[in-house]
Each structure stands twice: as C-alpha cells, then as structure tokens.
Amino acid sequence: MPILVAFGCGLIFGAGLLISGMTDTQKVLGFLDVLGSWDPSLAFVMAGALAVTGAGYALARRGAKPMLAARHLWPDKRDIDRPLLVGAALFGIGWGLVGLCPGPALENLATGSAQVIVFVGAVLVGMLAHQLWTTSAAAPPAGEAADG
Amino acid sequence: MAAFDPASALLGGALIGLAAVLLMMLSGRIAGVSGVLGGLLTAPASDRSWRIAFIAGLIAVPLIAALFGRPLAKPVMPGWLVIVAGGLLVGFGTRYGSGCTSGHGVCGISLLSLRSIVATCVFMATAAITVAVVRHGIGG
Numbered sequence: 001m002p003i004l005v006a007f008g009c010g011l012i013f014g015a016g017l018l019i020s021g022m023t024d025t026q027k028v029l030g031f032l033d034v035l036g037s038w039d040p041s042l043a044f045v046m047a048g049a050l051a052v053t054g055a056g057y058a059l060a061r062r063g064a065k066p067m068l069a070a071r072h073l074w075p076d077k078r079d080i081d082r083p084l085l086v087g088a089a090l091f092g093i094g095w096g097l098v099g100l101c102p103g104p105a106l107e108n109l110a111t112g113s114a115q116v117i118v119f120v121g122a123v124l125v126g127m128l129a130h131q132l133w134t135t136s137a138a139a140p141p142a143g144e145a146a147d148g
Numbered sequence: 149m150a151a152f153d154p155a156s157a158l159l160g161g162a163l164i165g166l167a168a169v170l171l172m173m174l175s176g177r178i179a180g181v182s183g184v185l186g187g188l189l190t191a192p193a194s195d196r197s198w199r200i201a202f203i204a205g206l207i208a209v210p211l212i213a214a215l216f217g218r219p220l221a222k223p224v225m226p227g228w229l230v231i232v233a234g235g236l237l238v239g240f241g242t243r244y245g246s247g248c249t250s251g252h253g254v255c256g257i258s259l260l261s262l263r264s265i266v267a268t269c270v271f272m273a274t275a276a277i278t279v280a281v282v283r284h285g286i287g288g
Contacts, residue, residue, distance in 0.1 A: 002174075002175050002198050003197050003198055003201045004201070005170070005171070005174045005175050005198075006171070006175065006177075006198035006199070006201040006202040006205070007201040007202065007204055007205040007208075008170070008205065009167040009168075009170050009171040009179060009202060009205065010167070010201065010202040010203060010204060010205020010206045010208070011205040011206075011208060011209060011212075012163050012164075012166055012167040012170070012205075013163070013164055013167035013168075013179060013181075013202075013205070013206060013250075014205055014206040014207075014208070014209030014210075015160075015163050015209050016159075016160040016161065016162070016163030016164035016165075016166075016167065017160065017164065017206075017209075018160070018209055018210065018213060018220065019156050019159055019160035019163065020156055020157045020159070020160020020161055020164075021150050021153075021156065021157070021160070022160065023210070023220060023223065024150070024223060025223040025224050025225065026223075026224050027150070029279055029283075032272075032275045032276045032278075032279040033276075033279045033280070033283055034276050034279075034280070035280050035283070035284050036283060036284070039152050040152060040154075041152055041153075041154075041157045042157075044154050044157035044158050044161060045157045045158075045160055045161035045164070046161060046253060046254070047158065047161060048157065048158040048159065048160065048161025048162040048164070048165065049161040049162065049164040049165040049168070049254045050161075050165070050254065050257055050258055051161075051162070051165065052161075052162045052164075052165025052166055052168075052169060053165040053168045053169055053254055053255060053258035054258040055169075056165065056166075056168070056169025056172070056173070057168075057169065057172060057255075057258050057259060059169075059173075060169065060172050060173045063173065065176070066172065066173055066174055066175055066176035067173065067174050068174050068175050068176075069174075069175050069176035069177075070176070071176055072172060072176040073176050073177055073178065074178075074259070075178060075246075075255075075256065075259070075261065077246065077263060078261075078262075078263060079263065080262065080263055080266050083244050083245060083246070084245050084246060084263060084266065084267055085245075085266070085267075085270055086241075086244060086245070087240075087241045087242065087243070087244030087245020087246065087267075088241065088245040088252070088266075088267040088268075088270035088271040088274075089241070089245075089270050089271065089274045090237045090240060090241030090244065090245070090274075091237065091238055091241030091242045091245055091248060091271050091274075092241070092270060092271030092272065092273065092274030092275040092276075092277075092278065093234075093237050093241075093274050093275070093278050094233070094234040094235065094236070094237025094238035094239075094241060095234075095238060095249075095271065095275045095278075096274065096275035096276065096277070096278025096279045096282070097226065097230050097233060097234035097237070097278055097282065098225065098226060098230065098231060098234035098235070098238075099223070099224075100223070100234075100238070101181070101182075101238065101248050101249040101250075102181040102182045102185055102238065102242060102248050102249075102250075103181040103206065103248075103249070103250055105235075105238075106181065106185065106203055106206045106207060107206045107207060107209060107210060107220075108210075108220070108222075108223050109207050110207045110208075110209070110210035110211050110214075110220060111210065111219075111220050111221070111222045111223070112222070113222040113223065113225065115222075115223075115225035115228075115231055116222070116223065116225070118228070118231055118232065118235070119225070119231050119232075119234065119235040120235065121235065122231065122232045122233075122234070122235025122236050122238075122239065123185070123235045123236075123238050123239035124185075124189070124239060125235070125236060125239060126235060126236040126237065126238065126239020126240035126241070126243070127182075127185070127186045127189055127239040127240065127242070127243050128189055128239075129236070129239070129240055130239070130240045130243035130244055131186075131189055131190060131243070
C-alpha cells in the first residue's frame, strides 16, 4: 500500500510539473533569466504549491499520525549552517547551467533524451560523491540529514 | 516553449502541493525529490521501494501523456561538458544542502522553516547569477 501511495504521489507530482511547464528547461531558465524576457511561471507554480502544501501540512500536523506509517517524518533541523549555504549555492549553479532540478530531470527521462540520461547519471555521481565524502571524513560535517 | 500561462502554472503548482500533502498525510514523508532520490543511495533496503515507486510515477506521467497524443518533447540541453558539470553540482549540492526546489522550496517553506527559506533564496540567487553570466556574459 505505501508503494501504491508513493507511485500515485509521483504521478500527481509529475502531472503538476508537466501541466505547469516546469519540465521545459527553457521555461525554467526563462524564470531565472531576470535580465532577459522574464517568464514568471515558476513563481506562480511555487505560489500554487505553497498554498496547498501550507494548508495541508497544517492539517497533517494536527492529525495524530499518518494512515500508513508510525509517525510523520517532519524535518527537525533548524541550523543555518555552512553545509546548507554551500550546498544550496552549488545546487543553484548546476540548476542555472542546465535548467533541470531533480524532479523535472527524472520526469524527462521518459523522453529518452541521451542528454537527460547523462545529466541524471551525473546527479547520482554527485550524490554518491557526497555520501563517500561524509562517510570517509573522520568528523563528518553536520547537515547530512535530509530535509527533503 | 509555451507562452506564460498563469492558470496552468497555478494549477500545476497546486497538484505538486497536493502530492506533497498526500505523501505526508498517508506515509509521513516529505516530498523532496533530491531526498527521495538520494535516499536510494543511503537508506536501508526496506526503505527503498517507496522511493522507486515515487520516481516511477514521475517518469510514467509523460508516457501516459504520450498515449493521449501529447508526448513530452526532449528538453533543450546545453553541451555535454555543461550537462555533466551541472549534474554533479545538482547532485552534490542538494545532498550537502539537504534539499532542492521541492524539499526546501515547497515543503520546507510550507513549514515556515527559516532554514528552507534561506536555502531557497541562496539557490535562486546563484541560479539567476549563473544564467546572467551564461546568457549575458555579466562578469564572465
């Protein structure tokens, strides 16, 4: 059942990305290109997503526990530390270079584009590099627990 | 590229939000795609199947759309070197920074997490600077 729920949520999430045009690298880069002919789409996507998620999460927080799990796994980290800032900065550079963040990148695998396959492969290598780096360091830097 | 359409952008965003809310209410999970994907490399085997199912759902959408005669076009992509560099930065950066556009930008901000608000401002800023350099040669 949790697998069916995850698949269904992936479908709804993917439909949202597709309908809003966020699978299109040129539309995303058009939003990030504040000096060009600016495309405000991504801001409207964020607004729609935040309205629904904000209200829904507020409801979920009042509920005792999720239907299919022992508890809600809310993120518990609060620190604004170096890993957060450096990681976000590096992610932004990669996003700006290509116009794909992880969700749209995975969804675009369905197009069979060799470039997208190589991009997703590089994302996985980057994640693996982070994993090896943090586990091999004598004192792993804080900030490994994922918020999302 | 399709012209700006505020209605479909809002509707698409609302669906993304709905997916995030359902995943939390039913399974107790945050719908952050970099976290879902990255967990495949770090989580115990028992915690992997739902992650694969979520990703399968994402990939299934354009395939279903194609069945209805609306195939997703291959995205415009930069040269190979930029693709590889961008992918490495996205992979490493989202793990080191604990999230991406969905995890911090949607789920974290919805929880009014200052951490996620700061992260979102930082990656939006460096992304915009990167596009300015690439497209307009500012400072580059």
